[in-house]
Amino acid sequence: MASTTRQKAGWTTANIVVILLAIIPVLWIVSLSFKDPSSITDRSFWPKKWTWDNYSGIFKTSEFTRALINSIGIALISTFVAVVFASMAAYAVARLRFPGKRVLIGMSLLIAMFPAISLVTPLFNIERILGIFDTWIGLIIPYVTFGLPLAIYTLSAFFREIPWELEKAAKVDGATPFQAFTKVIAPLAAPGMFTTAILVFIFCWNDFLFAISLTSTTRARTVPAAIGFFTGSSSFESPIGSISAASVIITIPIIVFVLFFQRRIVAGLTSGAVKG
Amino acid sequence: MSADTQTITTEPAAPAKKKRPALSEGARAERRLGWMLCAPAVIIMIAVTAYPIGYSVYLSLQRYDLRFPDQAKFIGLDNYVSVLTSPYWWIAFWNTVIITVVSVAIELLLGMALAVVMHRTLFGRGVVRTSILVPYGIVTVVAAFSWQFAWTPSTGYLSALFNDAAPLTSKWQALAVIILAEVWKTTPFMALLLMAGLALVPEDLQTAAKVDGASAWQRFVNVTLPLMKPAILVALLFRTLDAFRIFDNIYILTAGGQDTGSVSILGYDNLFTALNLGIGSAISVLIFICVAIIGFLFIKGFGAAAPGTDLKD
Numbered sequence: 075m076a077s078t079t080r081q082k083a084g085w086t087t088a089n090i091v092v093i094l095l096a097i098i099p100v101l102w103i104v105s106l107s108f109k110d111p112s113s114i115t116d117r118s119f120w121p122k123k124w125t126w127d128n129y130s131g132i133f134k135t136s137e138f139t140r141a142l143i144n145s146i147g148i149a150l151i152s153t154f155v156a157v158v159f160a161s162m163a164a165y166a167v168a169r170l171r172f173p174g175k176r177v178l179i180g181m182s183l184l185i186a187m188f189p190a191i192s193l194v195t196p197l198f199n200i201e202r203i204l205g206i207f208d209t210w211i212g213l214i215i216p217y218v219t220f221g222l223p224l225a226i227y228t229l230s231a232f233f234r235e236i237p238w239e240l241e242k243a244a245k246v247d248g249a250t251p252f253q254a255f256t257k258v259i260a261p262l263a264a265p266g267m268f269t270t271a272i273l274v275f276i277f278c279w280n281d282f283l284f285a286i287s288l289t290s291t292t293r294a295r296t297v298p299a300a301i302g303f304f305t306g307s308s309s310f311e312s313p314i315g316s317i318s319a320a321s322v323i324i325t326i327p328i329i330v331f332v333l334f335f336q337r338r339i340v341a342g343l344t345s346g347a348v349k350g
Numbered sequence: 351m352s353a354d355t356q357t358i359t360t361e362p363a364a365p366a367k368k369k370r371p372a373l374s375e376g377a378r379a380e381r382r383l384g385w386m387l388c389a390p391a392v393i394i395m396i397a398v399t400a401y402p403i404g405y406s407v408y409l410s411l412q413r414y415d416l417r418f419p420d421q422a423k424f425i426g427l428d429n430y431v432s433v434l435t436s437p438y439w440w441i442a443f444w445n446t447v448i449i450t451v452v453s454v455a456i457e458l459l460l461g462m463a464l465a466v467v468m469h470r471t472l473f474g475r476g477v478v479r480t481s482i483l484v485p486y487g488i489v490t491v492v493a494a495f496s497w498q499f500a501w502t503p504s505t506g507y508l509s510a511l512f513n514d515a516a517p518l519t520s521k522w523q524a525l526a527v528i529i530l531a532e533v534w535k536t537t538p539f540m541a542l543l544l545m546a547g548l549a550l551v552p553e554d555l556q557t558a559a560k561v562d563g564a565s566a567w568q569r570f571v572n573v574t575l576p577l578m579k580p581a582i583l584v585a586l587l588f589r590t591l592d593a594f595r596i597f598d599n600i601y602i603l604t605a606g607g608q609d610t611g612s613v614s615i616l617g618y619d620n621l622f623t624a625l626n627l628g629i630g631s632a633i634s635v636l637i638f639i640c641v642a643i644i645g646f647l648f649i650k651g652f653g654a655a656a657p658g659t660d661l662k663d
Contacts, residue, residue, distance in 0.1 A: 088467045089474050096481040099534065100488065102507065103496040117510040159394065162387040171377065172384030178392065185395050187591040189641050191614040192634040195621050196402035196409065219398035222391050280489050282598040283614070287622065298491040302602065314499060321492040328487040336480040339487075343539065344546035 160225030168233035232266025461540030494602035547581020
């Protein structure tokens, strides 16, 4: 393909342009988060005076720390529940013969494409009536609901590729059904489930609309919603530094996932779609 | 996603039973197990979407102002009439349509270019893929803040770069920034879907066309594109429906100021600023109908295969 030197140089340039475009907005927010309050309006891309103050500032108030705990807890629980239920459904889709499979996948797709705002109004009222408005469970419920279709879709694609005959082979070789499952099937299914979990986690971590609509205090408000409401009211300074520092903190898990599991995430995102 | 996975998928796990009517005990047990395993997921999904949508339809037929809950009463389609005759709905609707069409069109072109770059590059592939996953994974609100600060005259490097531009203060420029933010965030997803489609185009077809004297461009248009049609349609379907519900970027960038709100922003404002559940619900239902129409058009009109249709019962 890229055989001649000129072609090689061309592709390399294209790559560098792509990488720069992808990371410059992220570097900009990192740079803002290290800017000293006096220089935050200097408009230069790099900070002239570096400081950790913005970081120590946000960790001093419970507004951010509490939101961080909410974000982590709600995203982890939602991801766990969604992946467990989705694995059961995806296993059935991949391995069992029963009518209604197509309906299940069709319904998942429908829900994945569902306009979240259409649910916000009724959920807001239902949750107020049930008394789960502004609680963890009040956010976990919609996250699981929207995480499920994504997880079912991705997992069915992964599970369809598992060589399930191996299970039979293991049993022929004298393994108990339990051993066949733990030694053969689970290791084959685990990567797909892990990838799915990352995708669902990113979805929950990212959500803003439900987080601002179904919470009203720091009790369940997640970080995206909290930084949406950062006003810097506690001081007379502009909240730009705190918003940037909080933004960088919640971007770290994403960067870690992307750095370590790039291959898996790409496989997970594309697995379901190309079969269609 | 290579050719050999096809053979696995087309091969049923259990030995195929030809006789449909008389189900054996085992087959019936398998059915039951299948339904039982799907039940929790199905129940949650229906309980949290179908029921609220029904409730939304019910609320949309009521006069229901949260400030005056006692005055709630059935008023038929009045809320819909109010919404559909209001200029705010139509401004928000056309904004949403413009943002959706323009950003998806740009994403398709850029995504295709990016997919080709990723597909063709031999070295540095991992680095490129890792870096384009950053926009995909980053919290939309964070990215929106980054763009907002960059374009604000008092803080931003981009504003400084473009002669102190203040694009967020005028409607069309603000829409352009919203589209930029949307394109930056979601082009990687489009590119990855297209790249997966590109990987399915057999290399020997390319070689054959090359031997026949087709130029690189001719090969792309006449060989690659037709074979990628299903992947392109799926990517377009996903992204169009996703773009239509745009909320986060606008909320942070302009909060709907300068008439830049989308239908989702309008629905949110009616619920949380005007505290009008009736009108808010009517808007929710209308958005739902729009999304259903878009999905229907793609699947019936353009023949986008609804993913999952390759499954056998």
